[in-house]
Amino acid sequence: MDLQLLAVILVDGLVYASYLFMVAVGLTVIFGVQKVLNVTHGAFYAYGAYLAAQMIGLYYGAEWPAYGGFVIIVLSAAFLGVVFAFLIERGLLKYLYHRDEHIIVLATFAAFLMLEDIQILIWGMNPYLAFQPLAELGTSEIAELTFDNYSLSMIALSFIIAFGLWYGLNRTMWGKMLLAVIYDRELSQAMGINVTAVFLGTFMIGAFLGALGGAYIAPTISVQPGIGVEVIVLAFAVVVIGGMGSIPGALIGAVMVGIARAAAVHMLPEVELFVIYAIMATVLVFRPQGLFAPVQARKI
Amino acid sequence: MKGLFDKTFWGLTIGLIALLILNFFLADWLRGIGLQSIARGMVALGLLVLWRTGLISFGHALFFGFGAYAAALLQRIGINDFFVILIVGTAASGLLAYGLGFLLRQYRAIYFALLNLAFSMILWGVLANLEVLGSTDGIGVRPPSYLGIELEGEANQMVLFALAIIFTYLVAVATNLYLRSTLGYMTMAVRENEIRVEYLGYSAERAIHMKYIISGLVAGFGGVVMAFAVGHVDPDSMAYWPISGDFVFITILSGSGNVAAPLIGAMVYELIRSYAFEYAPQVWQLIMGGSLLLIIMFLPDGLWSLTERFKRDKA
Numbered sequence: 219m220d221l222q223l224l225a226v227i228l229v230d231g232l233v234y235a236s237y238l239f240m241v242a243v244g245l246t247v248i249f250g251v252q253k254v255l256n257v258t259h260g261a262f263y264a265y266g267a268y269l270a271a272q273m274i275g276l277y278y279g280a281e282w283p284a285y286g287g288f289v290i291i292v293l294s295a296a297f298l299g300v301v302f303a304f305l306i307e308r309g310l311l312k313y314l315y316h317r318d319e320h321i322i323v324l325a326t327f328a329a330f331l332m333l334e335d336i337q338i339l340i341w342g343m344n345p346y347l348a349f350q351p352l353a354e355l356g357t358s359e360i361a362e363l364t365f366d367n368y369s370l371s372m373i374a375l376s377f378i379i380a381f382g383l384w385y386g387l388n389r390t391m392w393g394k395m396l397l398a399v400i401y402d403r404e405l406s407q408a409m410g411i412n413v414t415a416v417f418l419g420t421f422m423i424g425a426f427l428g429a430l431g432g433a434y435i436a437p438t439i440s441v442q443p444g445i446g447v448e449v450i451v452l453a454f455a456v457v458v459i460g461g462m463g464s465i466p467g468a469l470i471g472a473v474m475v476g477i478a479r480a481a482a483v484h485m486l487p488e489v490e491l492f493v494i495y496a497i498m499a500t501v502l503v504f505r506p507q508g509l510f511a512p513v514q515a516r517k518i
Numbered sequence: 519m520k521g522l523f524d525k526t527f528w529g530l531t532i533g534l535i536a537l538l539i540l541n542f543f544l545a546d547w548l549r550g551i552g553l554q555s556i557a558r559g560m561v562a563l564g565l566l567v568l569w570r571t572g573l574i575s576f577g578h579a580l581f582f583g584f585g586a587y588a589a590a591l592l593q594r595i596g597i598n599d600f601f602v603i604l605i606v607g608t609a610a611s612g613l614l615a616y617g618l619g620f621l622l623r624q625y626r627a628i629y630f631a632l633l634n635l636a637f638s639m640i641l642w643g644v645l646a647n648l649e650v651l652g653s654t655d656g657i658g659v660r661p662p663s664y665l666g667i668e669l670e671g672e673a674n675q676m677v678l679f680a681l682a683i684i685f686t687y688l689v690a691v692a693t694n695l696y697l698r699s700t701l702g703y704m705t706m707a708v709r710e711n712e713i714r715v716e717y718l719g720y721s722a723e724r725a726i727h728m729k730y731i732i733s734g735l736v737a738g739f740g741g742v743v744m745a746f747a748v749g750h751v752d753p754d755s756m757a758y759w760p761i762s763g764d765f766v767f768i769t770i771l772s773g774s775g776n777v778a779a780p781l782i783g784a785m786v787y788e789l790i791r792s793y794a795f796e797y798a799p800q801v802w803q804l805i806m807g808g809s810l811l812l813i814i815m816f817l818p819d820g821l822w823s824l825t826e827r828f829k830r831d832k833a
Contacts, residue, residue, distance in 0.1 A: 257763075310811070314814075317814075317818070318572075319627065320766075321770065321814060323628075323631075324763075324766055324767065324810070324814065325814050327763050327807075327810075328806075328807040328808075328811045329811065330807070331804070331806055331807030331810075332803065332804045332808060332811075334803050335800070335803040335804040335807075336804065339800065339801070447758075447759075447760060451639060451759050454632065454635065455636070455639075488647055489647070491644075492639065492640045492643020492647070493643075495637075495640045495643060498636040498639075499637060499640060502629065502632065502636060503621060506625065506629045506633075
């Protein structure tokens with residue numbers, strides 16, 4: 219195998235991995251705390267992409283400074299994170315925490331179906347294009363091949379997110395509280411932690427990350443109906459491979475899936491569509507809890 | 519054959535006779551809806567069998583799609599007899615379930631659901647990629663012949679519907695018998711306390727494997743019926759993950775009280791879907807999702823629990 223191909227696979231793979239990581243990490247955060255496999259995450263992603271694409275269009279139409287487009291992306295995602303946390307966590311999941319886990323997944327599936335239609339009602343069937351931030355950053359050459367800097371910046375953003383989450387969880391008061399809630403909800407409540415607020419807060423962060431994944435990818439794709447359906451099952455695969463509820467797991471899972479897919483695209487395009495699920499099945503077969511499952515505290 | 523003739527048996531028999539008579543008067547589009555609800559109801563019946571042990575599969579489109587594609591491929595190699603296709607398609611799915619069952623019977627809870635999802639997505643990826651199978655466009659399915667007799671148009675629909683109802687009836691009666699047998703009851707014990715079942719000398723894994731095979735068989739059956747009902751198979755409408763989601767949808771909508779529940783539930787699902795699609799094509803998913811949420815919130819045991827509520831009120 220020549221070096222150029224290797225470089226292409228590596229860069230393409232990492233770009234794809236960072237995109238997957240952004241989407242999957244929100245899913246895994248929500249699963250880690252709420253123990254809910256949240257299908258509406260696909261909708262967070264799609265809404266993020268739509269809102270960002272629309273806002274970018276408006277922003278650049280007004281001819282304000284070009285770097286502001288990135289602020290717009292983050293703001294759109296943050297806005298959606300807050301809205302969805304109240305809508306889905308407070309409006310729906312709150313009533314279902316005591317029910318069977320399968321029923322909760324199905325309920326989020328139902329909510330996902332509803333959000334899919336609402337999305338079409340808001341943004342219609344026509345694709346949105348928001349290429350300006352992509353054009354803004356220009357391109358660079360790696361191994362005599364041209365990559366756009368915007369895609370490369372996704373890798374950096376993923377590392378920022380991963381570091382931020384690690385820091386927040388392990389080095390702040392808030393993170394300690396969160397870990398306490400994960401280990402024992404009732405006891406932490408008895409110790410005076412506001413579990414309701416923690417649940418809402420983590421869901422907000424998870425939803426924000428899902429929407430950010432969509433918002434950040436928006437300039438590189440054509441935003442159209444059906445992107446949410448596609449991405450949620452990919453995110454499931456990444457989260458399962460890494461271990462549900464594990465943030466380093468989501469990172470490793472995303473890198474594995476990203477590289478595997480890039481390798482498949484460039485070397486064996488026939489298997490591109492299912493190589494990810496083949497990895498998912500293999501991991502489930504040999505290590506069902508995922509590669510980096512968080513240690514479960516056993517309750518007597 | 520203790521207890522073959524219980525209330526459910528008579529209920530199913532009356533339903534069969536009523537539908538067979540109705541078949542002569544139904545409009546063609548209603549027959550189409552009927553066929554599709556039978557196809558989906560069958561898969562939901564298989565999921566009910568699993569749900570009795572507390573397991574849910576997010577990937578039964580695997581067996582559904584497998585059965586449907588088996589039907590289309592059999593036609594391609596020149597076998598066009600309905601009975602042969604139905605039996606071979608169903609058996610092929612059952613065989614697949616038998617093989618995968620050795621693995622899946624060791625899984626519980628969300629991992630069982632997700633491993634099924636992974637397998638169904640692999641099938642989807644393979645189907646969408648293979649040029650010989652028509653890639654994402656799929657393949658067309660012709661009306662079958664019945665023991666050498668070729669039928670066209672409405673006559674074909676009528677015979678197809680009648681046969682589908684009869685086979686569904688037989689499957690439902692057999693499943694009812696199974697669920698009321700020792701093996702059937704035992705799987706409910708598995709849900710309650712698996713370790714205790716093992717101490718009693720039964721193998722929980724074997725009981726689950728059995729259920730998995732049954733669910734694979736009936737899902738394959740549903741796939742074959744669906745292939746003939748719509749006259750076309752393609753990966754996105756036979757094996758993609760939202761299809762599996764729909765099956766779980768019908769199972770939970772119906773409730774696990776009785777083998778008739780998923781069949782009725784599938785009919786309700788299909789009617790809501792058709793009407794929503796006809797009168798509000800922009801928001802039909804909104805209506806489907808909304809109805810499902812209402813059921814989950816206010817009828818946790820599904821539509822079938824209405825009958826029990828009715829009985830309780832009378833008593």
